[in-house]
Amino acid sequence: MAQWIKNWTDGEWRTEVLAWVDMACEAYSLKRIGALQEATSSLRAKYLRVPTDSGILFFKAVAPGQLFEPPVTAAAANLVPDRLVMPLAIDPERGWMLSPDYGATLDGLATTPELWVRALGALGALQREVVDSEEALFDAGLQIQDPAWLPEEFNNALTLHASLPADHPLGIPARDADHAFGALKDIELACAELIAGPIPLSLEHGSFDRRRVFAPTDDKSAPRILNLGDAHWAHPFASLARPLERMRIDFRATADDPRILAAIGAYLSAWDDYGSPDELYELVAPALRISPLHTHETWLQLLADADEPQLRRWAPKVLEPLASLATATT
Incomplete structure (x- = not known):
C-alpha cells in the first residue's frame, strides 16, 4: 500500500x-x-x-x-x-x-446525446475562457505540455524506461523502446499540425467524462466541471480523447456516429472565433494522437512516490500510453 x-x-x-x-x-x-x-x-x-x-x-x-x-x-x-x-x-x-456539493453529476442520469452535447459544450467554453490565464495557472502549479516540446519528451520518456533495470516495474526492453520510437515521426507531424493551427494552449482536463460535470439545475445554468488532478496546460483538443472513448461505449458506435459528431460539434463551437467547427475538426485527430503523452506524464508523476508493490500494480498505466502510440503506427 x-x-x-x-x-x-x-x-x-x-x-x-x-x-x-x-x-x-x-x-x-x-x-x-x-x-x-x-x-x-x-x-x-x-x-x-x-x-x-x-x-x-x-x-x-x-x-x-x-x-x-x-x-x-x-x-x-x-x-x-x-x-x-x-x-x-x-x-x-x-x-x-x-x-x-452541487448535487448529482451527469453520469448519474440516463445517457443521452443531449447530455454529451451539454457536457462537451461546457468543457469547450471553460477552456476558451481561460486561454489568457497561463501565467496564473502555471503559478498555481499547473504543468505545461506544449506540442512544441512533446516529441523530445516522448524520446526522453523512452530513454528513461529503457535505461531502467529489466526487473524494474517501469523498465521496458530496448527492442520495445526501439519499436515505440518508430512513432516519433508521426508524433512530430501531429505536433506540427497543432502548432500551425489557430487554437492556443489552454486548460487540458486530462480525464473528462460525465462524472466530471455536475448536472445543471436549469436549462440556463452552465454545468460546473470538477476534478483537475489530470490537467495540464496543453492543446485543449486533447481533452476529447476520454469523451470519445466513453461515447463510443455509451452509444455502441464508431467515432463517426452522428450523435458523437454532434457532441464534438458543440465542443468546437465554443472556439468559433478561431474557425468554424468543420475547419477546427481537422485538429481533433492530431490532438488525439498526442493525448497519450499527457496521460503518461500524469501517471509517471502520480507514482513518483509510490512503493514497489504499488509501482508493480500500476506500472501498466504508465507504460500503456507509450505502447498505444507505437501500436497506432503499425
Whole structure:
C-alpha cells in the first residue's frame, strides 16, 4: 500500500482533518453536525463527506503527485467562477480541499446525446475562457505540455524506461523502446499540425467524462466541471480523447456516429472565433494522437512516490500510453 494511502487510514491523520474541516466551517459560519463520512478512495485521492447545518460538503485529499490540484482548482475557479467548483478552503502543502456539493453529476442520469452535447459544450467554453490565464495557472502549479516540446519528451520518456533495470516495474526492453520510437515521426507531424493551427494552449482536463460535470439545475445554468488532478496546460483538443472513448461505449458506435459528431460539434463551437467547427475538426485527430503523452506524464508523476508493490500494480498505466502510440503506427 502506498504510504499516502496508509496515512489516509491513520487515526491521527483523521483527527487533523477533522480539526482543519471544523476551522474551515467556522470561517464560513457553518457548523458540522455529524462525523466525517466515508465516500470514495483510490490511489489518487481520498474523499470524505462532511455533514453541516447548511448541507453536505466534500473533503478531498490528493496523492503527493497531484498536490497541484487544490491550488490550481482555486485559481481556475477564481477566473471562471460559474464553470468550476470553487473550494471553500485549501491546504496546498497537504493537498487538502473542502468544497460545496452541487448535487448529482451527469453520469448519474440516463445517457443521452443531449447530455454529451451539454457536457462537451461546457468543457469547450471553460477552456476558451481561460486561454489568457497561463501565467496564473502555471503559478498555481499547473504543468505545461506544449506540442512544441512533446516529441523530445516522448524520446526522453523512452530513454528513461529503457535505461531502467529489466526487473524494474517501469523498465521496458530496448527492442520495445526501439519499436515505440518508430512513432516519433508521426508524433512530430501531429505536433506540427497543432502548432500551425489557430487554437492556443489552454486548460487540458486530462480525464473528462460525465462524472466530471455536475448536472445543471436549469436549462440556463452552465454545468460546473470538477476534478483537475489530470490537467495540464496543453492543446485543449486533447481533452476529447476520454469523451470519445466513453461515447463510443455509451452509444455502441464508431467515432463517426452522428450523435458523437454532434457532441464534438458543440465542443468546437465554443472556439468559433478561431474557425468554424468543420475547419477546427481537422485538429481533433492530431490532438488525439498526442493525448497519450499527457496521460503518461500524469501517471509517471502520480507514482513518483509510490512503493514497489504499488509501482508493480500500476506500472501498466504508465507504460500503456507509450505502447498505444507505437501500436497506432503499425
